[in-house]
């Protein structure tokens with residue numbers, strides 16, 4: 001897979017746009033407390049959307065040969081993303097399992113993959129399947145399972161206002177989709193091995 005070369009975020013344009021938003025809500029973008037806000041927001045967005053300029057496939061190499069063809073699970077990967085509907089944070093934990101087919105990858109690489117895909121305007125459902133698909137493509141394992149649990153500020157700070165409510169999404173590929181017993185093993189390991 002080729003690395004997409006997209007130019008860096010345009011900080012100047014973000015700053016201008018934020019200044020306009022400040023004016024549009026009836027505030028003074030030049031008063032001391034707000035004067036640096038457009039610059040800060042521009043830098044924040046550049047960081048939060050940096051995943052748009054990174055290729056998820058590139059973090060999955062090199063892989064290491066492994067004879068272990070049993071389930072590998074990375075649990076409780078923390079992530080922060082911005083929902084594409086409101087540009088408000090959703091954040092939580094991702095759990096990733098796969099059954100290697102002769103190749104494994106370092107645990108930090110999987111966490112990095114989640115980060116790259118989270119640092120884009122996102123939907124939790126899409127993030128979940130993109131993590132699963134990137135691993136299927138990059139590692140060619142027997143199967144992948146991903147569970148993401150997250151709180152969405154656009155749900156909890158407005159609208160239904162139920163702080164602490166978690167949205168849980170899952171994506172299963174390969175052997176996790178075909179074999180109920182493999183799915184059950186994964187889910188029980190997520191609960192700390194309790195059946």
Ligand code: ZN
Nearest residue numbers: 083085086154
């Ligand atoms: Zn939202």
